[in-house]
Amino acid sequence: MTATSERTGTIVLGENQYGKAEVRLMKVDRDQPRHRITELSVTSQLRGDFTEAHTVGDQGRVVPTDTQKNTVFAFAKDGISSPEEFAIRLSEHFTSSFDWVAGGRWEVKEYTWEHIPSSLTNNVTDGEHDHAFVKGGTETRTALVQRYGDEVFVLAGLEDLRVLKSTGSEFHGFPKDRFTTLQETTDRILATSVTARWRYTTTDIDFNVVYDDVRRVLLESFADLHSLALQQTLFHMGKAALEAHPEIAEIRFSMPNLHHFLVDFTPFGMENPNEVFYIADRPYGKIEAEVRREGVAAEPRAWNTVPGFC
Numbered sequence: 642m643t644a645t646s647e648r649t650g651t652i653v654l655g656e657n658q659y660g661k662a663e664v665r666l667m668k669v670d671r672d673q674p675r676h677r678i679t680e681l682s683v684t685s686q687l688r689g690d691f692t693e694a695h696t697v698g699d700q701g702r703v704v705p706t707d708t709q710k711n712t713v714f715a716f717a718k719d720g721i722s723s724p725e726e727f728a729i730r731l732s733e734h735f736t737s738s739f740d741w742v743a744g745g746r747w748e749v750k751e752y753t754w755e756h757i758p759s760s761l762t763n764n765v766t767d768g769e770h771d772h773a774f775v776k777g778g779t780e781t782r783t784a785l786v787q788r789y790g791d792e793v794f795v796l797a798g799l800e801d802l803r804v805l806k807s808t809g810s811e812f813h814g815f816p817k818d819r820f821t822t823l824q825e826t827t828d829r830i831l832a833t834s835v836t837a838r839w840r841y842t843t844t845d846i847d848f849n850v851v852y853d854d855v856r857r858v859l860l861e862s863f864a865d866l867h868s869l870a871l872q873q874t875l876f877h878m879g880k881a882a883l884e885a886h887p888e889i890a891e892i893r894f895s896m897p898n899l900h901h902f903l904v905d906f907t908p909f910g911m912e913n914p915n916e917v918f919y920i921a922d923r924p925y926g927k928i929e930a931e932v933r934r935e936g937v938a939a940e941p942r943a944w945n946t947v948p949g950f951c
Contacts, residue, residue, distance in 0.1 A: 654695050658746060660686035661706040664713045665920035667830065667901050668721055669807045674764075676772040676807045679721045680752040680920070683728075685709040687735060689743040702741045709735075714904045718917050724749035753777035754805065757864045758857075764809070764864075773864030776803030782852065783838065787943055794943035797852055798838035804860065805832040805899075808915075810868040830901040830918060831868055833928075835859065839882065839892035840943050846888055858885045871898050871928045879932025890940070891933035893950045898926035 662684045670677040687709075693699040712734065721727050728747040735742050755777055756769035764771045780802040787794040810831035815823075839855065862881035868874045879892045901918040929950040933939075 654692050657691060657695065658686040658688045659691070659703075659706070660684065660745070661709040661713070662686075664710050665922070666714060666717055666904075667918040667920055668717045669830070669916055669918070670720075671807065671915065674771050675756075675766055678754050678774060678805070678807055679717075680754060681717070681721065681724065681727070682750040682752075683713045683731075684746070684748040685713060685731060685735070686746040687739075687742050688745050689739075690741045702739075704735070704739055704742070711909070714917055714919065715906070715909060715911065718906070718911065718913065724751045757804070757860045759861050759864055761861055761865050770864040772807045772809060773860075774805045774807070775860060776805070779803045779834075784848075785838070785947065787945060789942060792942075793844060794940060795841045795844060795848075796838045796943060796947070797841065797848065797855075798836070799856065800836045802835040802837075802856075802859070803832070803899075804835060804863050805830065806864070806868070809866075812870060828915060831871065831874070832899040832901060833871060833874075833896045834899060835863075835878075836895040837892055838947070839889045840940065841888055842890050842937070843888050851886060851888070855882050855886060855889075858882050871896060871926070872930070875928055875930055876932055879930075883932060883934055889934075890937045891931055893929075893931045895927065895929045895950045898928065900925060 664683040664685070666681050666683070668679040668681070670679075687704060689702070691702055693701070694703050713731065716727065716730055716734070728749045731747045732745060735745060753776065754774040756771070757773045757775050758768055759765045759770045760768070781800045783798040783800055785796040785798075787796075807830060808828055810829050811827045812829060813825035813827065815825075837859065858881050859878050862878045863874060866874055866877045875894050875896055879894060882892055883889055900921045902921060903915065904913055904917045904919055906913040906917075931950065
């Protein structure tokens with residue numbers, strides 16, 4: 642018997658691209674008392690002659706994805722006039738700096754931040770805080786009713802209210818041991834996503850009006866306090882809400898510390914005076930507490946089945 646074999650065609654590499662995905666950064670323009678912040682997620686992917694990297698593992702033409710990430714940060718320091726302009730600058734840099742990079746794909750997402758409206762006066766211009774921001778379109782209003790016969794308990798709240806201060810926040814004086822690497826700071830970005838629930842002592846109120854005002858108070862108090870810790874900010878926000886609304890017995894918060902770390906530009910011979918930050922999503926600090934009105938009886942039935950603090 643004569644053995645036969647099936648002839649196959651030559652195997653070659655098809656279309657390909659590579660790069661660094663979702664480089665998250667915050668650029669703070671602080672040359673004026675009224676700060677401007679820009680949050681971006683940037684993906685850089687290069688196209689060109691990378692055949693030998695795939696077929697034989699030769700990295701001679703592979704611009705590291707880490708280099709692409711660093712380039713994104715460094716270019717952000719020079720300013721971001723628009724996502725489109727920023728992507729074009731990146732494309733021009735990579736295609737002009739490396740002969741074998743013929744093109745690529747640069748995607749930039751910009752997230753909307755608005756100055757927090759404020760009726761207060763400290764660091765406020767035209768009714769808006771100069772360096773405190775709320776992220777547009779993120780929060781969800783919540784309501785929970787528990788009923789036991791004729792007794793009704795109402796919990797109102799909100800989730801994912803993203804707020805940020807570009808200055809006016811410190812963190813120092815904490816204990817240190819041999820595992821401590823965190824540096825003390827007197828000027829940092831303070832950012833969190835507020836989840837809060839509060840219990841009403843009556844149902845004879847306009848829930849929409851009160852909700853809107855509690856949200857206003859939470860935002861104003863977050864913006865106004867020069868914060869020494871997120872714990873201090875949390876208590877200040879809860880205290881302000883209770884003082885403004887006697888119909889609220891207690892308010893519970895869950896507030897992650899959304900870390901923004903200063904990019905180290907020293908390897909590139911550049912300075913970074915609190916302008917460009919990379920945004921870390923995990924791990925994060927998580928601050929939770931109840932702020933309550935002294936003398937008002939606790940009502941655990943209202944909070945039955947409510948997980949955690951919120």
